[in-house]
Amino acid sequence: MSFQFGIDRLLQEDALRRRLAGRRMGLVGHPASVTASLDHSLYALARLDDVNVTCALGPQHGMRGDKQDNMIETEDYRDPDLGIPIFSLYGEHRRPTEHMFEPLDVVLYDLQDLGCRVYTYLTTLVYVLEEAARYGKAVWVLDRPNPSGRPIDGLTLRSGWESFVGAAEFPMVHGLTMGELGAWYIHHKKLDVEYHVVEMKGYAPSEGPGFGWPVAQRPWINPSPNAASLNMARAYGGSVMVEGTTLSEGRGTTRALELIGAPDLNANDLIAEMQRLAPDWLRGCKLRPAWFEPTFHKHVGTLCEGFQIHAEMDFFDPEVFKSWRVTALAFKAIRSLYPDYPIWRGLDFKYEYTDGHPAIDIINGSDELRLWVDDATAAPDDLDRQLTKDLAAWRDESTPFHLYP
Numbered sequence: 001m002s003f004q005f006g007i008d009r010l011l012q013e014d015a016l017r018r019r020l021a022g023r024r025m026g027l028v029g030h031p032a033s034v035t036a037s038l039d040h041s042l043y044a045l046a047r048l049d050d051v052n053v054t055c056a057l058g059p060q061h062g063m064r065g066d067k068q069d070n071m072i073e074t075e076d077y078r079d080p081d082l083g084i085p086i087f088s089l090y091g092e093h094r095r096p097t098e099h100m101f102e103p104l105d106v107v108l109y110d111l112q113d114l115g116c117r118v119y120t121y122l123t124t125l126v127y128v129l130e131e132a133a134r135y136g137k138a139v140w141v142l143d144r145p146n147p148s149g150r151p152i153d154g155l156t157l158r159s160g161w162e163s164f165v166g167a168a169e170f171p172m173v174h175g176l177t178m179g180e181l182g183a184w185y186i187h188h189k190k191l192d193v194e195y196h197v198v199e200m201k202g203y204a205p206s207e208g209p210g211f212g213w214p215v216a217q218r219p220w221i222n223p224s225p226n227a228a229s230l231n232m233a234r235a236y237g238g239s240v241m242v243e244g245t246t247l248s249e250g251r252g253t254t255r256a257l258e259l260i261g262a263p264d265l266n267a268n269d270l271i272a273e274m275q276r277l278a279p280d281w282l283r284g285c286k287l288r289p290a291w292f293e294p295t296f297h298k299h300v301g302t303l304c305e306g307f308q309i310h311a312e313m314d315f316f317d318p319e320v321f322k323s324w325r326v327t328a329l330a331f332k333a334i335r336s337l338y339p340d341y342p343i344w345r346g347l348d349f350k351y352e353y354t355d356g357h358p359a360i361d362i363i364n365g366s367d368e369l370r371l372w373v374d375d376a377t378a379a380p381d382d383l384d385r386q387l388t389k390d391l392a393a394w395r396d397e398s399t400p401f402h403l404y405p
Contacts (some may be wrong), residue, residue, distance in 0.1 A: 110141075
């Protein structure tokens with residue numbers, strides 16, 4: 001069977017489009033919202049005589065993906081070719097407003113995601129669903145692959161810790177496509193909203209060589225400026241936690257969120273300590289000692305030492321690779337080697353504009369990871385017990401929403 005994204009099916013199947021006849025549509029998109037021929041979804045839809053696209057909405061980093069760093073907001077503008085408004089969902093507002101929804105009847109959500117709770121396109125979907133229920137709009141998800149596939153990892157977000165980087169109570173690496181996760185969220189919150197998933201054809205998230213990404217059928221296109229490779233997407237479920245630390249996550253290099261390091265670390269000692277503490281947590285990938293000098297962001301212009309995560313080629317085994325555990329173990333090894341090392345960013349760094357909690361806690365959806373790292377008596381097995389409980393519960397809860405074998 002040939003492979004198709006949801007957008008490709010909508011463009012090619014008259015029966016799908018007839019269900020949208022007479023309805024005004026707004027596309028939620030970004031630079032990776034492209035068709036099989038690499039045309040942007042917005043323009044591909046606008047060329048059809050039987051589709052009425054009246055507006056579009058751009059998430060974090062913008063519809064055009066031109067905002068490089070986190071927490072850089074975008075403004076509304078008018079598309080110079082189509083003349084339609086492009087509303088920002090990462091500017092004055094994070095949620096669609098009544099004004100944004102006024103020109104449309106159906107939201108077409110076509111964002112490529114990374115399969116991680118912190119990646120904010122997931123939160124944008126949640127906010128779109130909630131506001132669509134409020135204003136009586138329909139939501140169609142034009143489904144795309146989860147490049148991380150079906151593996152799940154990381155602690156579950158605890159109730160009361162919800163934020164823009166933590167939309168709901170599920171693990172960091174969730175193993176669902178956006179279409180699947182939207183259906184779970186509607187069920188979880190009992191939303192009354194018209195919802196439809198245009199499923200992919202030929203998608204097998206547990207099959208090689210891509211194990212979530214169709215490497216032979218589609219090129220990788222950055223869904224955000226620093227999501228530069230499939231390897232990054234696989235590592236991101238853990239490496240994103242470095243944003244809450246004083247370490248560099250490789251921003252300012254060509255391998256952001258694959259590299260982890262700092263000026264005062266010893267790469268070989270760090271990797272050896274990780275191997276000593278929990279060798280099973282390092283299966284399914286390769287950690288390569290690395291040196292890098294960021295051209296901007298943390299430790300700009302300073303030589304950093306650490307490692308690059310290689311979850312690719314023959315080093316990658318999706319059955320055992322656990323991205324969240326790899327980075328958690330790096331923090332634990334640093335604390336073991338350097339007991340007084342200032343790993344965590346302080347309360348003065350307001351991650352996604354939150355107050356009162358360290359960024360690492362906002363990212364993880366609780367203080368459990370930080371407390372485990374800082375407790376000299378806590379071992380990997382202690383954290384593993386909670387992880388096993390969280391992940392088993394999520395597997396039971398999420399599996400009924402799987403659309404793909």
